[in-house]
Amino acid sequence: MADDRVVLAVRSLSxxxxxxxxxxHVDLELRRGEIVGLVGPNGAGKSTLVNCVGGQLEPSSxxxxxxxxxxxxxxxxxRARLGxxxxxxxxxxxxxxxxxxxxLAALRARHRAGQWSQLLxxxxxxxxxxxxxxDVLNQLGLADLAQAPVASLPLGxxxxxxxxxxxIGRPRVLLADxxxxxxxxxxxxxxxxxxxxxxxRGIGVLLVEHDLGLVATACDRVVVLDVGRVxxxxxxxxxxxxxxxxxxxxxxxxx
Amino acid sequence: MSTxxxxxxxxxxxxxxxxxxxxxxxxxxxTTGVFNFGFxxxxxxxxxxxxxxxxxxxxxxxxxxxSVLVLAPxxxxxxxxxxxxxxxxxxxxxxxxxxxAVSVAxxxxxxxxxxSATRFAPPTLFLDPGRVxxxxxxxxxxxxxxxxxxxxxxVVVVLSALLGASRLGLTIRAAVESPRLLELEGIRADRVxxxxxxxxxxxxxxxxxxLAPQYPTLxxxxxxxxxxxxxxxxxxxxxADIPLALVGGIVLGVVExxxxxxxxxxxxxxxxxxxxxxxxxxxxxxxxxxxxxALEENExxxxxxxxxxxxxxxxxxxxxxxxxxxxxxxxxAVAAVLSxxxxxxxxxxxxxxxxxxxxxxxxxxTLITGLGGEVSLCQATFAGVGAFAxxxxxxxxxxxxxxxxxxxAVVAAGVGAIGALPxxxxxxxxxxxxxLALALLADNAVFPYSWAGGPPVGxxxxxxxxGSLNLATTSTKGFFVLVLxxxxxxxxxxxxxxxxxxxLYLEALRASPVGAESLGINPSVAKVLVFALSAGLAxxxxxxxxxxxxxxxxxDFNYELSLVFVVVVVTTGVRTIEGAIQAGIGFTVLQQLxxxxxxxxxxxxxxxVLFAFGALTYAAHPEGVVEYEKRVWTERAERxxxxxxxxxDGLVIATSTVGALEHPGADxx
Numbered sequence: 001m002a003d004d005r006v007v008l009a010v011r012s013l014s015x016x017x018x019x020x021x022x023x024x025h026v027d028l029e030l031r032r033g034e035i036v037g038l039v040g041p042n043g044a045g046k047s048t049l050v051n052c053v054g055g056q057l058e059p060s061s062x063x064x065x066x067x068x069x070x071x072x073x074x075x076x077x078x079r080a081r082l083g084x085x086x087x088x089x090x091x092x093x094x095x096x097x098x099x100x101x102x103x104l105a106a107l108r109a110r111h112r113a114g115q116w117s118q119l120l121x122x123x124x125x126x127x128x129x130x131x132x133x134x135d136v137l138n139q140l141g142l143a144d145l146a147q148a149p150v151a152s153l154p155l156g157x158x159x160x161x162x163x164x165x166x167x168i169g170r171p172r173v174l175l176a177d178x179x180x181x182x183x184x185x186x187x188x189x190x191x192x193x194x195x196x197x198x199x200x201r202g203i204g205v206l207l208v209e210h211d212l213g214l215v216a217t218a219c220d221r222v223v224v225l226d227v228g229r230v231x232x233x234x235x236x237x238x239x240x241x242x243x244x245x246x247x248x249x250x251x252x253x254x255x
Numbered sequence: 256m257s258t259x260x261x262x263x264x265x266x267x268x269x270x271x272x273x274x275x276x277x278x279x280x281x282x283x284x285x286t287t288g289v290f291n292f293g294f295x296x297x298x299x300x301x302x303x304x305x306x307x308x309x310x311x312x313x314x315x316x317x318x319x320x321x322s323v324l325v326l327a328p329x330x331x332x333x334x335x336x337x338x339x340x341x342x343x344x345x346x347x348x349x350x351x352x353x354x355x356a357v358s359v360a361x362x363x364x365x366x367x368x369x370x371s372a373t374r375f376a377p378p379t380l381f382l383d384p385g386r387v388x389x390x391x392x393x394x395x396x397x398x399x400x401x402x403x404x405x406x407x408x409x410v411v412v413v414l415s416a417l418l419g420a421s422r423l424g425l426t427i428r429a430a431v432e433s434p435r436l437l438e439l440e441g442i443r444a445d446r447v448x449x450x451x452x453x454x455x456x457x458x459x460x461x462x463x464x465x466l467a468p469q470y471p472t473l474x475x476x477x478x479x480x481x482x483x484x485x486x487x488x489x490x491x492x493x494x495a496d497i498p499l500a501l502v503g504g505i506v507l508g509v510v511e512x513x514x515x516x517x518x519x520x521x522x523x524x525x526x527x528x529x530x531x532x533x534x535x536x537x538x539x540x541x542x543x544x545x546x547x548x549a550l551e552e553n554e555x556x557x558x559x560x561x562x563x564x565x566x567x568x569x570x571x572x573x574x575x576x577x578x579x580x581x582x583x584x585x586x587x588a589v590a591a592v593l594s595x596x597x598x599x600x601x602x603x604x605x606x607x608x609x610x611x612x613x614x615x616x617x618x619x620x621t622l623i624t625g626l627g628g629e630v631s632l633c634q635a636t637f638a639g640v641g642a643f644a645x646x647x648x649x650x651x652x653x654x655x656x657x658x659x660x661x662x663x664a665v666v667a668a669g670v671g672a673i674g675a676l677p678x679x680x681x682x683x684x685x686x687x688x689x690x691l692a693l694a695l696l697a698d699n700a701v702f703p704y705s706w707a708g709g710p711p712v713g714x715x716x717x718x719x720x721x722g723s724l725n726l727a728t729t730s731t732k733g734f735f736v737l738v739l740x741x742x743x744x745x746x747x748x749x750x751x752x753x754x755x756x757x758x759l760y761l762e763a764l765r766a767s768p769v770g771a772e773s774l775g776i777n778p779s780v781a782k783v784l785v786f787a788l789s790a791g792l793a794x795x796x797x798x799x800x801x802x803x804x805x806x807x808x809x810x811d812f813n814y815e816l817s818l819v820f821v822v823v824v825v826t827t828g829v830r831t832i833e834g835a836i837q838a839g840i841g842f843t844v845l846q847q848l849x850x851x852x853x854x855x856x857x858x859x860x861x862x863x864v865l866f867a868f869g870a871l872t873y874a875a876h877p878e879g880v881v882e883y884e885k886r887v888w889t890e891r892a893e894r895x896x897x898x899x900x901x902x903x904d905g906l907v908i909a910t911s912t913v914g915a916l917e918h919p920g921a922d923x924x
Contacts, residue, residue, distance in 0.1 A: 054773060056769065056773075075772070075777075076769075076772040076773055077772045077773075077774075077775050077776055077777045077778070078775075080772070080773055080774055080775035081775040085773075086773050088769065088770065088773075092767040092769050092770030092773070093766070093767065093770060094762060094763045094765075094766035094767055094770065094771070095766055096762060096766060097759070097762055097763065097766070101759060101762075102763075104759065105756075105759050105760060105763050105771075105774060105776070106774040106775075108756050108759075109760065109771075109774040109775035109776045110774065110775045115756075115757050115760065115777065115780045115781060115784055116780075116784070118755060118756035118757050118760075119752060119755055119756075119757050119784070120751050120752070120755050121755055121756045121757075122754060122755065122756075123754055123755055123756050123758060123759040162770075165774065166773070
């Protein structure tokens, strides 16, 4: 508790779907500027955990704390305003909007409260907003596509845009749910760069990832989930050497 | 106990017809994902044919076969083949709009073909309605009631045998999960779906024929109520469970019977609550049940193979078209306004003024459906709220009508905001159903009261008086100018909202609610906001409509009108302001033109049918078929004009888009 660098804390989080235990008293801490990889076989509960933190799913018990403040049953939009940004396993963009409009919507939604006051405010970026958007576009390598409708983009730029949308306006925590799936190696390395840049700016990144190579290069620390429990955590090499982890991934030796 | 029985038993036959339609609804919904609002209308069509045939001396048995076993399945097959098959499984709005269009078009088509003469109750199928066949306790059961129950029982037996035991049942249940996965197994899913459509249409037809002898005359409205009652029954089974839908239908019939018996005929309960029971039940189920809210979350495992939906008009319209429309539209508008003020005869001036008023109401659909992405089936109700509020204030408080219109708009906005509250967690189909329930609730339990909709003969509404200018005495021209000014202001307001941050949020929410909320957009506030604004606009338009007509009756803003509104606006373009104005003008001008036709052809029914057919193209052209044609024609014009020149950059985008639009069905094959 004393560690004031902890930006996100998950305490004894459990989720039951009917009789199925998806998460079983999971504890997890994320520090400022740290990239933590959340790995585990399919069905381990990784996305469930991310959804509980993002507010898309209500846990059965346990709590999520953002900078020491209990989030309780705050809906996703409140969590976003408090500083949780996230991406989705299946890209959740707005196909008819342009790349720039995505970033503007994210920027305003996070910082300008109250839609009643925004009813007649023009949806054009102000000078300051424009600068911030250009900054993010350059980071993502999407500067040429600012005005392109997202429906016309292939998956790679879509994933990058979703990441940028989550990062614009400086959240405290970024939840990246399998951001590299469907990307080629070059795109994945660009993604890693973006995550590292975000972390260097003090954002705590929780990265759900199947690509262990990417996890090895990007993450400071790895947490392994299996069947809803944390079975190991620590540095990548240590964790991967752990027999429990090998069992979870490769199964028991028959002999 | 015997009183209880005597109240409960007469409800059972009604309950049985509800149950048959409910089972049909569940069957199509579960197999095809289409929620068929048209079932009430299909039941009406079969009942109508049955009535007409028996009136003309065709034997009852033959008439029944023709209307239930021939007409109904053919109709179902046609709807499947030529309409619902062409809609992508994920396109909820298109499915709702198409089904609404069917429900609007069928009764009008029947009127056009057969005329609107009153049709009296047809004979029953095989038992004598006058004879008491048996007693349950002390309550007599007549032939009509017994027959309905027997036939319903037969339907249940046949249906459960088919679904439970046969190979067809198995494939239908598999088609529920994913028709395309079924095809991978080598089974022709389209035949399975066709069978489901035809089967459920037979059920609708049968319910229609069973219900027809129970009412003194044949009214399409009774079949709309049948549909909603069946909806409520199906909702009891979460729209998924056929046996529960059966139970739900019968329970609903019994509850209505009991309510009719126990409430004294003069009490508020009897006049107000009784007709509203199915709508209330449906609304409660929609709001209260988690499973109903999750209706839209069924996902086809092969949805990933679908091509992305076509991009929106705002992004793809060519600059040339934009310019042509801007300049041409203005020239046309100025010419039209000048014409109305100078040489246009009175009745056409009145029609065009009405067109402008409709445009204001239709702008409310531009907001809620075009921007908010939700289909509302109670926009006429909001218009009615505004109209009645303004009329009551003018008649009883002596408030100037213009002030009354503003108050009416505010009241309607309030009603819209309150109406949005139960809808906060709903979207897509459940939301459309809830708005339909609200509209019917208002029709049956609110507007008939004289404090709300006024007396049945109507309220006399004044025309506005501005200073020394009395718009009633200066023909319609003065009023025309006034409405024009209001319309321009409203259009400007809608444009502002479309371009505002909130407009951006609404577009985001429409495309991906989860994604939008993860950015910090509060979906509840957005929904209340768009409902309130939209209802306010509709209310303002309604008040102006009342003032234009100079009278307003409780039946002026019924639910059917809401359905027609949606159908009309969707045809011309739901996303743009010009779409709403085209819809308003087009609707009234078409009706005015048709009024020159003789007899029933001049009644305006054709206009509704035409628009309904236009709306059926919504799936292929979500930007509106009129907008689509505009693009095709500008594209052609451009091709002619620029035959030798290489197209510049802006045009390349436009060309490829229009090219893609010309083959919208390519992905269905």
